[in-house]
Structures are given as structure tokens and as C-alpha cells.
Amino acid sequence: MRQQTLLTQLPTIQLGKSPSSAAGEPFNEPATDGFILGGFTWRHANQDPTRPVVIINAATSVRCRHYSRFADYLFANGFDVITYDYRGIGESRPASLKGLEASWSDWGALDFEAMLQRAQREFAQQPINVVGHSFGGCAAGLGASGHVIRRLVTVGAQFAYWRDYAPAHRWRMFGKWHVVMPLMTMLYGYFPGKRLGWLEDTPAGVVRDWSKPTARYEKRPSGRVIHAKNGQLPFANVTAQTLAISLSDDPYGTIPAIERLLGYFTGSTNTHLRIAPEDIGEEEVGHFAFFRSAYQATLWPIALSWLQTGELAPDTPGRRVPRS
Template identity: 55%
Template structure:
């Protein structure tokens, strides 16, 4: 079912909803937070799978992306802060109102796991499953591919964004066209995301930056962070950097080599392909349903995550 979901500032977000006909206060509602500039349609097969397994599911496009894109992206303001504080927050509130009393859970891909902590109501989230969740600090990129990624994402992307007034990613076959504010957030150089707001058009006082970072502590629901060893974005350093912000969430990091499941490669995006329905998807299902990791995979849990202290 198609849905129009208002962000907290009233911006209309295009979404899709998979809802059971009967009302059940015990049935979790899973909100799917997409990766940067990936349409929510990409997650439709996975959402349908969760629905068949007994969940209600909500997926949506961030402002400026897919069905939530305006007629022109030139001069259109949208940033990661907007996606978290306004868009995801709006979807959280809408879901709580449309599914009263039902537990709220989140499946988050890439930057979608970062956006959770920006939403003031993230404390309502009961459980999180994330795939490759991080906020694109360049030093965390896979060492073997870092130079190429730096050129692609930190040279070509911002340069083209300045020329066109947005990033014309679809012409390059990279992803959805992307607002310049998101490009600016992606390409900042600090290992701490809040440092991107020390100066420039989104500059904040130190106290506000501190409050921004501390908001991640509002999440008390348990998190399973899945990373794949051939994911050039979701390296161990990247996953642990983000997990450190969620200091009040009971966190587990499951780091899987593709070969453990009989595959040569998986990478950053393929988890949501239907060919992994019988291998990878049950990992998310068990976590969302039971809050558990299968015993056969426990050897791949990072036993003592080296969380970096969150200080401002």
C-alpha cells in the first residue's frame, strides 16, 4: 500500500506499508531506513518477506530521493540532519499513531543506522537490526579500495554537485540523484560526525553539537549490527565508530565473511537481494523476532568491540 507520511516539518514523504488486516498489539512494526540515496522500492522484497513472517512494515524515501523528490533538486535543501531529525522522526511518530501500542523496530541499511540517533523519539525503538551501518568517514574505507573511493565520493561527487546544484548520480548509474546538503555531510573529513557542523551553512554552537551527539544515548533498544568482510564501506572500524554513539543500546556486532555462508562476495548492498532470502535474511528475522543470534553464527560475533569513546 502506498502512503504519504508527513515529516515533522510537514514535508510529504512517499512510503509503502505492508499491514496485516487484523490488529495485534504484540505484532512489531518494522521501519526500514534506506541507505543514502537508495529508493525504498529497493527494499520491497525484504519488506514483503518480513510481512509474510508476521510483521507490519513501513518503508519510505527520504526527502529529495525517489518518490519524495521535488520537481527540481537545484537549490533544494536536505541533509542527513533533516533525514534523521525530521524525516525518520516523522515516520516514527506516524507509525506509532497508525499502529498504536505495537512495538517499533528498525531495519537500517548504511546511513539509515546513523539516522536513528538523530531522531528525538528514538527511545521508542525496541530493537534495531542494521546492515553495514556507518556514516562514511573516509579513513574507515577498506584500505585496498580507499584511493578509488576517495576520488569517487570525495572528489567527483562534491565537484559535480557544485556544477549542477545537486549530485546527478543517476546519469552515472551510481544511485539516486542527491541533494547538495547530503553530499556535504557525506564528504566532511572529521571522524566525528558532529564536527561537520562547526562551520559553514549548518554551523552550530558547541553546546548544540554536544546535544546532537548525546541524543544517540536515548536509544535503549538492543542492536544487532551486521557487517560483511568484503563491504568496502562497512569495515570493522566504521561499524564500531557508529556503535560507540549508541552507548545505552545493548549492542552486538556480527561480522561475517561471505564464505561462511557459501558465497564468494556479498558487499555493501546485496544483503537485500532476494537470492539471500534463505541465508542472510533469517539472521535479521531471528533478531527482530527473538533478539537472538543463531548459535551457529556466534563464532563471528565481535566479542569485545573496541568502541571509541564519545566525547564532544
């Protein structure tokens, strides 16, 4: 009954692909330093300056193809959509990751920035919205053109400070991501995550950023570079209406972790929505499942409503976390 009520409260929603929706059109785009990035575009045939375009920022070492069905869903509900892979991942992977210079800050300041510029060029005059999963929410604050973002939805977004991990999983996660991952990276010259079944293979610079056990992003290796160069981080440039969605069973996206990242978005209006799996009639959701099509009728409408209106529907599941 709650699911049915939720759907009636939200704007009209198409639950499947529209007849004109197909797989995203592949593209190549140079990042701001010339590195060639690969991605996909969902583009409506008719140009409309009132139609928003959504850029989807992936989680660390998750391929952009993971978000294709969510992109189909946004397209079917009236958005143009851009998905892409950060350098070193998926469509943007070179022949070898050994020696590849790539960090979290490169993914945001160079790669995501290139997508912001592409959106402004390819979808001129259209509003620009962003969806960021996990580190993708952090990347949304690292682009120099962040001021053009109208609305931002993040899911489980944080930058992996180990003390913010859920207490029941903290030490196992610390061993996995802050001990084993950097040691394997030293051995191979990159993190062979795909071989281990953990993640996509990951550039060494990204591993250094992730595994550094510091509570401030500007103290991460690549964060220090940006801060030293500019005297500050670019998060404050983002003035978007921001919805941070977290799941109560996500061991990465705890309340302290989400709030830690939101604290950098000082120029935006921020809402933190905390959802428990039982709020939507599920036993578990976790960190990665939000973008699976199984949640098209329960979780996706929350993001859609915010992207469309900048507001939560009255019967949205979960609770708002008070801002400190």
C-alpha cells in the first residue's frame, strides 16, 4: 500500500523505456587535459531549451554501464542523459593502467569538468542536473564549472574516511580497502580489482586517495594538490538544490560519512534523506543496489522527483536528517 501511495504522490512516471529510447549513443570526449574519455548520450530528437540534461557520475571503479537502465528511465521521463567513465575505467581505460596518472581529483576536476563543458556545448541553454553515486557525489563538487549545476542528487556519497564506516563492518573494511588494496597496488602498479571480484581495475593514484586515513578531503594526496594550487577546494562553487540519499544498511554511507561530504557544499541548499530498507518493503539495499532496476518503482521516483521539482513528495519514504 505504501508503494502504491508513493507512486500516486509523485509526478507522472514512465516505468519502462519510451518507444524512442534505445541504448545510449557512444561518444569520445577529451578531458580538460586532453585524456580521451568514453561515454554514452541519451538524446531526444527535438531540441528543447527547457528540457534538463542529467550527468551521471559513477562510484569509484564502477563502469558507467551500471547506470544504463537508470539513464533509460530518466530518458523515458523527459531528460537527456550523459553517462561516462572516469579515466582508467571501462570506456576510458587505456591498454595498461601501469603508470597511468589518475586520482580522485583528476576524476572530478578534469573528467567531470569535461562532462559539464560537454553538456553546455551539446545541450546549449538546457538546465544541467547531476546524479552522483558514492565518490561520484564528491566528484560533483570538484569541477570548476560547478556553478552551472541546477540540481544534484547523490546516493551514498562520501570519500571513504574509515572511522565513518559502519561499526559492525569497520575493521573488515579497513583491512580490505586501507591495507590489502594499497599493498596489491604496490605489487601490480594498479589495483587488480576485477581479478579479485571487488571492483574494476583501479589506477594507483585513486587507490592512494581512497586508502589515506584522513578525515579531510584536502588532506588526501590529490586534494592537497588542488588546495595548494587554489588555496581552497571548489565545492563551494556548487549552488545547486542538493538531495543526499543514504540507505541505513549502507556500510559506507553512514550519517557521519554523508554529512562529512555535505559539509563541503557550503554554497548549496542541502537535504539529507535517510531511507531504511523496510521503508520500501525490502530486507536490504546496501551501497550499490539503488541503481538496479528492481528499485525502479520504489527508489528511482525519489531521485526523479527531485530532478524535476527540487522537492520531495509528501509521502517519500525515509526521514530527513537534521543538519547540524
